[in-house]
Each structure stands twice: as C-alpha cells, then as structure tokens.
Amino acid sequence: MEKLTEKEKELIRGSWEGLGKNKVPHGIIMFSRLFELDPALLNLFHYSTNCATTQDCLSSPEFLEHVTKVMLVIDAAVSHLDDLHTLEEFLLNLGSKHQAAGVHTQSFALVGESLLYMLQRSLAQGYTAALRQAWLNMYTIIVATMSRGWTKNGERKTD
Ligand code: HEM
Structure with a gap:
C-alpha cells in the first residue's frame, strides 16, 4: 500500500x-453530488424505500445508514x-461486497470526485x-484496495 507524507497526514x-x-x-x-454526476447509481440502492430520486434516497433510513457507513x-x-x-x-x-452489489469500480472514482x-x-x-491532493492520495489508496477486492471477487465468479 502507498504511503502519505507527514504534511499530507x-x-x-x-x-x-x-x-x-x-x-x-x-x-x-457527497451523495447528492454523486447522483448529479451519475443518476444511474440511484438504481443500485434497493431498500424498503425505492431510491428513484435523490430525494427518495435521502428519506430512506437504510440509505442514510450507507452514507454513515x-x-x-x-x-x-x-x-x-x-x-x-x-x-x-x-x-x-x-x-468484494460492492462487486456483489453490482457497483463498478469506476463509480468509486466518482465518489472520490464527490x-x-x-x-x-x-x-x-x-x-x-495541497489539501485537495492529500485527500485525493488517501482516497486513491482506499479505492485501489477496494478495487483489488472487487477484481478478486469478480474472478472467483467467472472461474
Ligand atoms: C457508487 C458508489 C457506491 C454504491 C452504489 C454503494 C452501494 C452499496 C450497497 C448497495 C451496499 C449494500 C447495502 C448496504 O449496506 O447499504 C453497500 C454496502 C456498504 N458500502 Fe457502499 N456503495 C458505494 C460506495 C461505497 C464507498 C466508496 C464506501 C466506503 C469508502 C462504501 C462503504 C460501504 C460499507 C461499509 C458497506 C457495508 C458493507 C457490509 O455490510 O459489511 N460504499 N454499498
């Protein structure tokens, strides 16, 4: 895993x-911005309240739990x-869990932008x-690791 500089930390x-x-x-x-960038991502949240619009999602307790997560x-x-x-x-x-939930790795980058x-x-x-770059570097480390897990899970399924 990559490391951050002391200044970035x-x-x-x-x-x-x-x-x-x-x-x-x-x-x-963040998530309101994410859905502006890619409204199709709303469809990946299947909760008791259907996330047809950002407003629907924001009134779903399960969605707000995901925001907290x-x-x-x-x-x-x-x-x-x-x-x-x-x-x-x-x-x-x-x-790996996001691969199973149908989330593509490109969408992780959009979360970074958001x-x-x-x-x-x-x-x-x-x-x-400098602050923007520090956060981008940290988020890139998170996403690189999630993406490795995503790929591993995908490979397991196509074996
Ligand atoms: C487009 C981006 C994303 C979508 C569409 C998405 C969607 C989902 C869905 C459908 C679930 C399963 C249901 C749930 O627990 O609410 C889930 C679980 C979760 N997501 Fe995401 N997610 C996204 C990005 C992220 C990111 C970037 C993070 C963290 C950096 C994250 C953290 C989590 C966590 C912690 C869980 C719970 C996993 C567990 O049950 O152990 N998600 N996500």
Missing part, C-alpha cells in the same frame, strides 16, 4: 476534525493514516491545492 487530520463531527450532513452533500470508512482511514495497511483486509472485503466537492464546499478558503 497533517492536512487531512486538520480538515477532518470539524467535518468528522457532522458525518451525515457532509455525507449527504461510507463516512465511517473515511473516519477509520483518517484515524489510521500511520498504519493504513491495518485496514487492508477490511477494504478488500468491502470491494468527496472533493464536499470538501471544497465545506472548507471554502481552507480547500487548497
């Missing part, structure tokens, strides 16, 4: 301090910046080029 930790305290509202900004994965990564490898098994497994959008909106002046 400092930028990520500093910016997450406030955002991490309000996970759901920030997660909602995503934010908790980010929170775990921020808490383990010095030892991200300890999350490897978890992230491989998570990628994460940056949320950071830009929430941090305003604090959203610098």
